[in-house]
Amino acid sequence: MIERGPLLPAVLVAATTLAFVSSPLLVPDFGGFDPNLFPVPQDNAPVQPAGYAFAIWGVIYLWLVVSAGFGLFARARAADWMPMRPALALSVGIGAAWLPVAMVSPLGATALIWIMCGTAIIALLRTPELDRLLAHAPVGLYAGWLTAASCVSVGLVLAGYGIMGQTAAAILALLLALAISVAVLRFAGNFPEFGFSVVWALIAVTVASWDDATVVTWLAATGAGLVAGVTLSAARRART
Secondary structure, eight states: OOOOOOOOHHHHHHHHHHHHHHGGSSSTOOOOGGGGGGSSSTTTTTTTOOOOOOOOHHHHHHHHHHHHHHHHHHHHTGGGGTTTHHHHOOOHHHHHHHHHHHHHOOOHHHHHHHHHHHHHHHHTTOSSSGGGGGGGHHHHHHHHHHHHHHHHHHHHHHHTTTTSOOOHHHHHHHHHHHHHHHHIIIIIIOOOHHHHHHHHHHHHHHHHHTTTTOOHHHHHHHHHHHHHHHHHHHHHHHHH
């Protein structure tokens, strides 16, 4: 007999996902934190990825919507989908309010994105073994990007509030992103989509700072290679 769970968690994920992907309509011109919101304006911060990298959100939004729809109409009561749903609903539910907060408060937005990131990683660790492309993959892509973005936010805040210089803050942010990413990939499981998102972000940081070729550039490039290697290693372990 197939174990069946309640319908409400699937409905909550679908509703919060729709709110999340609709949030850019409220802030259509958002292009990152306003540099002048910081006491020390963050113009051309080395930790900031190149603008093209944010195009990944189109893929993330679409894939999460497809996943939520599939989960609601085809796996609404599936027991193996239940464990990830509370954390995922909380993450995207908070995400629905993130852009308006980011327009006025980098500190508030940084706090929120860390909660989003933590709950997204928890959801990823609880994704079902089956339906990989419709559960595991979109949540992995989402969690990976949030891991990079939350660390970038820390770098911007540290430099923007004069706690550290821009270069030192960028180095700390990148090391933090690498530590979290390697821990998830090395010890938690085979999450190639998570790894891809982090590598995408690190390459974009490399590209953005390439003209200056600072230590941040080389750390981001080296980090991208490290995360890619750990991702491939995890995939090989999963196949054996």
